[in-house]
Amino acid sequence: MSNKTVRDSPRVVGGEELVAKQSAVDAQGKLWRAPIHDVVFRPTRPVPHEDGHVIEVARASWDVIGGPIVQVHVTTTLPNRQRAWGLHQRGADRLFVVSGLVKFAVFDGRLDSPTYGCVNEVTISDVSPGLLIVPPNLYHGWKNIGSSEATIINMPTAMYDYESPDALDLPWDSEAAARIIPYRF
Secondary structure: OOOEEOOOOOOOOOHHHOEEOOOOEOOOOOEOOOOOOOOEEEEOOOEEEOOEEEOOOOOOOOHHHOOOOOOOEEEEEOOOOEEEEEEOOOOOEEEEEEEOEEEEEEEOOOOOOOOOOOEEEEEEEOOOOEEEEEOOOOEEEEEEOOOOOEEEEEOOOOOOOOOOOOOEEOOOOOHHHHHHOOOOO
């Protein structure tokens, strides 16, 4: 979302520095921004029952799954820490926040993509869960914006290859990342 300054600043110290809030969704609950080509976010929901809640993480019947689940791993991120920018050339990540409050960002640097240069941002939590699918050749990362350690499940489309990992990193705090990716957490 763009940071628009307040048109008529209130007469308070720092008023000219205030930024108008913008909703992430329209009146029908749809995201304002069109998703990056091939990125999918499938909201899920907690379903209450007499003993607690159940939340579906993934189902083979969901069209968005895009193939068999070949590996599942859990990663955690400490509060106020970020993990970015990663990119996979062959496989996709299928990410689900189990606990915590996490802001994800995806940047489309694919030169032949219809959404080249676009950034998508989505906030996912255990209270507002969903499955984020990031296809190959997209820079992606996240920041734990909550106050406790966040737990994220990843169900990549390809098994981890210990001899030749499909994982490229562009450190978020590098000069190259600042030059290439138009987004800061």
